[in-house]
Amino acid sequence: MSFLIISSQRDPKNWVKALKEHYPKLDLEVYPEVKDPSKVEFALSWKHPHGIFRDYPNLKVIASMGAGIDHIIGDNEIPKDIQITRVVDEQLTKDMSIFVLSLILEYIRNLAQHHCSKEWKPGSYLRPEDVQVGIMGMGVLGVGVAEKLIQNKFNVTGWSRTNKEILGVTTYHGDDQLGKFLQESRILVNLLPLTSETKNILQKSLFEMLPKGAYLINVARGEHLVEDDLLEVINNGHLEGAALDVFRQEPLPKDHPFWNNKKIRVSPHIASITNPKTVVPQILDNYERMKEGKELQNVVDREKEY
Numbered sequence: 478m479s480f481l482i483i484s485s486q487r488d489p490k491n492w493v494k495a496l497k498e499h500y501p502k503l504d505l506e507v508y509p510e511v512k513d514p515s516k517v518e519f520a521l522s523w524k525h526p527h528g529i530f531r532d533y534p535n536l537k538v539i540a541s542m543g544a545g546i547d548h549i550i551g552d553n554e555i556p557k558d559i560q561i562t563r564v565v566d567e568q569l570t571k572d573m574s575i576f577v578l579s580l581i582l583e584y585i586r587n588l589a590q591h592h593c594s595k596e597w598k599p600g601s602y603l604r605p606e607d608v609q610v611g612i613m614g615m616g617v618l619g620v621g622v623a624e625k626l627i628q629n630k631f632n633v634t635g636w637s638r639t640n641k642e643i644l645g646v647t648t649y650h651g652d653d654q655l656g657k658f659l660q661e662s663r664i665l666v667n668l669l670p671l672t673s674e675t676k677n678i679l680q681k682s683l684f685e686m687l688p689k690g691a692y693l694i695n696v697a698r699g700e701h702l703v704e705d706d707l708l709e710v711i712n713n714g715h716l717e718g719a720a721l722d723v724f725r726q727e728p729l730p731k732d733h734p735f736w737n738n739k740k741i742r743v744s745p746h747i748a749s750i751t752n753p754k755t756v757v758p759q760i761l762d763n764y765e766r767m768k769e770g771k772e773l774q775n776v777v778d779r780e781k782e783y
C-alpha cells in the first residue's frame with residue numbers, strides 16, 4: 478500500500494518533509510514518478526491533471542491539500558466510491574481572518590487610495606462600528622472571519638445554505654434571504670465553496686442588490702466572479718472597489734485589466750495557505766483510519782459538492 482502526492486503549481490517538498498518526519502516508514506510516491514500505481518490507495522492532491530486517477534485502480538481516498546475541493550471534484554472521471562477529504566485547520570482559519578481584516582482595514586482607512594492619488598489629501602474615513610460586513614459562506618472560514626471582525630467592533634451578517642445561529646452575527650440563509658442580506662452589506666466578503674450552485678454567483682444582478690458604494694472582497698474562488706460584470710459596476714460607480722485574491726485564471730495574466738485598475742486590489746491567492754507542518758497529522762490520521770476501515774474526518778459530501 479502506498480501514499481501518493483500530486484502537487485501541480487506548488488512544490489511538494491515541504492509536504493514530503495513533514496510526512497517523512499511524522500511517518501518515516503511511509504511508502505511515499507511523488508507524481509509523476511510513480512513506481513507502481515496499483516499500490517496507491519491514498520492520494521494527497523492539489524490541482525491534479527484531470528483524468529490521471531484512472532491509472533490508480535485501488536485508490537480509495539483523495540485528500541485535498543487545502544480547504545477547497547473544487548480542484549478534485551471538477552474532474553468528473555473520479556469514481557463516486559472514492560472518498561474526498563479536505564483540510565480544516567486552526568492555522569488556516571487564523572490566517573484567513575487576519576487577511577480579510579487587513580483588507581477591510583486598508584479599505585476603510587483609504588490607504589491604497591491615498592498612496593495612488595499621490596496627493597496630500599487627508600479626508601474622512603469609516604470606523605468599524607459604522608460598517609456592516611456581510612459574509613457569504615458561514616462555514617469554518619466564514620465563522621472564523623466573523624469572529625475576528627466582531628472582536629474588532631465591526632457589524633457582521635452572514636449568509637449560508639442552511640440556517641445558523643452564531644453569537645453576535647445576524648444570519649440569513651437560502652436564496653429567499655439573499656436579497657435582504659445583500660441590501661445591508663456595505664462590504665461583501667465571499668467565502669463560499671465553488672459548486673454548481675455558487676459558480677458565477679458574483680455577477681451584475683447580485684452586485685445591484687448591494688448598497689451603492691459597496692466594496693467586494695473575494696477570497697474564495699475566481700470562478701465565483703463574473704469579471705466583466707465587476708468591471709462594469711466599478712466603472713459605473715455602483716461598487717467602490719474590490720479586493721481579489723483568487724482568479725479564473727491563475728496566475729492572473731500580466732495584461733489582465735485588474736492589475737491596472739486603481740479600485741481593485743490584487744493578491745496572488747495567498748489569503749490562507751496550508752502549512753504542511755500543522756496539517757500533516759490530520760492527513761496521516763485519515764490514512765490510518767482508511768487502513769483500519771474506520772470513518773474518515775473532514776469528508777466532503779459529493780452530492781453537496783463541499
Ligand code: NAP
Nearest residue numbers: 544545614615616617618637638639670674696697748749
Ligand atoms: P465550509 O466550511 O465548507 O463552508 C462553506 C459555507 O458555504 C457553509 O456555510 C455553507 O452553508 C455555505 N454554502 C455552500 N453552498 C451554498 C449555497 N449554495 N448558498 C449559500 N451558502 C452556501 O468551507 P470553508 O472551509 O469555510 O472554505 C470556504 C472556501 O474558501 C473554500 O471552499 C475555498 O474555496 C476557499 N479558500 C480560499 C483560500 C485562499 O487562500 N484564498 C484558502 C482557503 C479556502 P451551510 O453551512 O448551510 O452548509
Ligand code: GLV
Nearest residue numbers: 542543544545749
Ligand atoms: C486554498 O485556496 C484552499 O482551498 O485551501
